[in-house]
Amino acid sequence: MSAFLSVTKRELAIMHRSRTLWLLIALVSLIGIGTAVLEHRAWAEESAQRGNLQQQEIGQWLGLGDTHFHTAAHRGLFLVQPIPAGVILDRGVWDFSGSAIWLEAHQRNAAQLRAVDAQAFIGRGLPRGVGPVLLWIAPLLTIVLFHGIVASDRRSGVLAFSVSSGAPPGAIALGKFAALSIAGLVAITAPAVLAIGLATSGGLAIIDGLAWLSALAATILIASAVIVAVSAASKRTVNALILLLMLWFVAVVLWPRVAAQVTQIVAPLPSSQVVRSEAEALVHDLDFSKAEERIAEQLREEGIAQPTPAAVNIMASETATAEALVPLFAPLEDGMARQAAWMDWLSLASPLFAADRYLDGVATTSDRDQIAFEQDAEEARLAAQLAMGREWAKVEGGDAGSPEAWGAVIDASFAQIEERDARPLGPMGVVLWLIIAAGLLALSIRSVRAAAA
Amino acid sequence: MxxxxxxxxxxxxxxxxxxxxxxxxxxxxxxxxxxxxxxxxxxxxxxxxxxxxxxxxxxxxxxxxxxxxxxxxxxxxMAYIPEMVALHERFSGMENLRYFSALVGGSDLSSAHLEDCLRRSGLEEEAWGRRLSGYSKGMRQKVGVAIALAKAAxxxxxxxxxxxxxxxxxxxxxxxxxxxxxxxxxxxxxxxxxxxxxxxxxxxxxxxxxxxxxxxxxxxxxxxxxxxxxxxxxxxxx
Known part of the structure; x- marks a missing residue:
């Protein structure tokens, strides 16, 4: 134990004297804190915009002066999903997910027809959010500054001298790993704590913030283990640098894109143009008559003896349209869930990618959450229309409702969307890579021992 | 034996x-x-x-x-002194002695004991606090001997x-x-x-x-x- 502590202290002292420790902390903190501040500002602005938009929508609708249910239903209303504070930590697939539900009679609004491509996690650009930025930047800077943590000692002969002097190779390898991990964890602390503080002040649950921080910290440990292992196995520091940069590039940049392409090949989805035209064709000449009979009968059973014909028409058209589109959208949703599953499993090949996908879901939205939102939004929209229709069916020419009543519709609609699909892999990718990291450290110990020979 | x-x-x-x-x-x-x-x-x-x-x-x-x-x-x-004693260049002779002694369980050795080891090795006292990058080969050998003395090899x-x-x-x-x-x-x-x-x-x-x-x-x-x-x-x- 004392040898391990001595090596750890010595490595931190070397990092301190060479200023590399402070450079890492300064750069990661600067970039991370800057990102947190910018993301918080963006979230605050977007929150305000969404709130204003929602108020404008409601105000515009109510200000029409015509509060007849039928007309109101045809004019439609966007219910704008509030943006969660977790986007500060990780935007996930938020930019590609549904962010509103549209209430409009007969579901003939093309905006209702989802664009499959835009929703897919495939083709994501640069990461946004403090989490992805730290996942990219911290390991990259650590590689640049500390790729020689073992290799340089091997080259100079210090490693051989240490081992042949009786120092346990395990203490040397683990001590260097500990020092590197401490440096990385210290570097991410300030930006991570600030980001969590900002996000929790905006409504993120503290437990989610802590889960996010734990996964981020675990990824730093994994990266440190990989750096030590590669450095220990490399005869020259430049070899270690090249190999580590290549691994980073594959893990962070290349593999997610390859995985997305593989996913699209093994679990393909049709393009949005195809989906739209098929959906439009389905709803174009729908016959609502049978649905009208069914709805009228149902309303009579509920005690509405003379249901308003127009209300029956609205409710029947909603129900019939939804039933007609189920055979089209259900396989799409299954396909998207299959794609999400493929991406989950493929992401396990890269610790940074696996961590990113887990962090997506903890902070805001994963692709599974996005699929759930779309499904729930459909159901919420349908339920809201049917609820409106029921009120209207009771009284012809009835009031469209007060803002409070509409507020209740909005809350009820989004309440149905809160529940998220389970993420079957959860943090499994991070846990798996922690186990692999332990194996890499064992290999590092062998490399250190062999370096002395 | x-x-x-x-x-x-x-x-x-x-x-x-x-x-x-x-x-x-x-x-x-x-x-x-x-x-x-x-x-x-x-x-x-x-x-x-x-x-x-x-x-x-x-x-x-x-x-x-x-x-x-x-x-x-x-x-x-054992204590090993190779042809070129490889030590940490950014640290002094004394710091290297303290580190390599601690590596083999000598973390509780007092400063006085370590100084005695350096003295017995023949390394000039003025060099103890100097960075190793300024040491000659002979001086590095002496630090290697001091390490051997410190661990009582x-x-x-x-x-x-x-x-x-x-x-x-x-x-x-x-x-x-x-x-x-x-x-x-x-x-x-x-x-x-x-x-x-x-x-x-x-x-x-x-x-x-x-x-x-x-x-x-x-x-x-x-x-x-x-x-x-x-x-x-x-x-x-x-």
């Missing part, structure tokens, strides 16, 4: 024998020199003794520790220690090793410097092609006799 015991030790690399059926033993306080040209098997023998290489056959023990099966334990009994393993040293530094180093040996520490030294071997050793074993071909008693021989014995094996220079 002998401090070091090598019995019929061989080391093969492919079908080439770097060391072949070598047997030697020596006691605490004894200075044994392995003499021979490059490729004679000196360094390979030392590596097997340090547990850095496993012998292809035979046994190697230091004290009652079997080296191949318990190399980490064996190394704690029972056996000192030296590989070409005087190579590259000026005559004064080499002489000082030889004096230091004799003192260490006189205090009961065993010393095994690999060298191709036959004059230094005669000067420092209690026994000299000449290695050729991995085999021990002759043992000399340098105390009972003159420099010329040692040289003649060596050249008798390896031939006169052309």
């Amino acid at each position: 002998a401090l070091v015991n090598l019995t019929e030790v061989s080391k093969l690399y492919g079908d080439k024998a770097a060391v072949s059926s070598l047997s030697l033993k020596f006691d605490p306080g004894e200075v044994l020199c392995l003499l021979g040209p490059n490729g004679a098997g000196k360094t390979t023998t030392l590596k097997m003794l340090l547990g850095l290489e496993k012998p292809s056959s035979g046994s190697v023990s230091v004290g009652d520790v079997d080296v191949p099966s318990r190399p980490d334990e064996a190394r704690r009994l 029972q056996l000192l393993v030296l590989d070409e220690p005087t190579s590259g040293l000026d005559p004064k530094a080499a002489f000082e180093f030889a004096e230091l090793i004799r003192e260490v040996g006189a205090q009961g520490t065993g010393v095994i030294m690999a060298t191709h410097d036959l004059f230094r071997a005669k000067d420092m050793g209690d026994r000299v074993i000449i290695l050729k092609d991995g085999k021990a071909v002759r043992e000399l008693d340098p105390k009972a021989m003159s420099y010329d006799e040692v040289e003649s014995a060596y050249l008798g094996i390896f031939g006169e220079p052309a």
Whole structure:
């Protein structure tokens, strides 16, 4: 134990004297804190915009002066999903997910027809959010500054001298790993704590913030283990640098894109143009008559003896349209869930990618959450229309409702969307890579021992 | 019990024998020199003794520790001074001594004890706090000896220690090793410097092609006799 502590202290002292420790902390903190501040500002602005938009929508609708249910239903209303504070930590697939539900009679609004491509996690650009930025930047800077943590000692002969002097190779390898991990964890602390503080002040649950921080910290440990292992196995520091940069590039940049392409090949989805035209064709000449009979009968059973014909028409058209589109959208949703599953499993090949996908879901939205939102939004929209229709069916020419009543519709609609699909892999990718990291450290110990020979 | 015991030790690399059926033993306080040209098997023998290489056959023990099966334990009994003592350049002689002592369990050694080790090694006090990047080879050797003293090593393993040293530094180093040996520490030294071997050793074993071909008693021989014995094996220079 004392040898391990001595090596750890010595490595931190070397990092301190060479200023590399402070450079890492300064750069990661600067970039991370800057990102947190910018993301918080963006979230605050977007929150305000969404709130204003929602108020404008409601105000515009109510200000029409015509509060007849039928007309109101045809004019439609966007219910704008509030943006969660977790986007500060990780935007996930938020930019590609549904962010509103549209209430409009007969579901003939093309905006209702989802664009499959835009929703897919495939083709994501640069990461946004403090989490992805730290996942990219911290390991990259650590590689640049500390790729020689073992290799340089091997080259100079210090490693051989240490081992042949009786120092346990395990203490040397683990001590260097500990020092590197401490440096990385210290570097991410300030930006991570600030980001969590900002996000929790905006409504993120503290437990989610802590889960996010734990996964981020675990990824730093994994990266440190990989750096030590590669450095220990490399005869020259430049070899270690090249190999580590290549691994980073594959893990962070290349593999997610390859995985997305593989996913699209093994679990393909049709393009949005195809989906739209098929959906439009389905709803174009729908016959609502049978649905009208069914709805009228149902309303009579509920005690509405003379249901308003127009209300029956609205409710029947909603129900019939939804039933007609189920055979089209259900396989799409299954396909998207299959794609999400493929991406989950493929992401396990890269610790940074696996961590990113887990962090997506903890902070805001994963692709599974996005699929759930779309499904729930459909159901919420349908339920809201049917609820409106029921009120209207009771009284012809009835009031469209007060803002409070509409507020209740909005809350009820989004309440149905809160529940998220389970993420079957959860943090499994991070846990798996922690186990692999332990194996890499064992290999590092062998490399250190062999370096002395 | 002998401090070091090598019995019929061989080391093969492919079908080439770097060391072949070598047997030697020596006691605490004894200075044994392995003499021979490059490729004679000196360094390979030392590596097997340090547990850095496993012998292809035979046994190697230091004290009652079997080296191949318990190399980490064996190394704690030994101190190794290679041709170039590799230490941390950004740290001083004292800091390096403190670090390398702590690596082998000496973290509770007092500053006074470490200073005494540096003093006994012959390193000038003004150099103790200086960064290693300003040290000469001889000064680094002295820090290596100080590390050996600090860990109270029972056996000192030296590989070409005087190579590259000026005559004064080499002489000082030889004096230091004799003192260490006189205090009961065993010393095994690999060298191709036959004059230094005669000067420092209690026994000299000449290695050729991995085999021990002759043992000399340098105390009972003159420099010329040692040289003649060596050249008798390896031939006169052309």
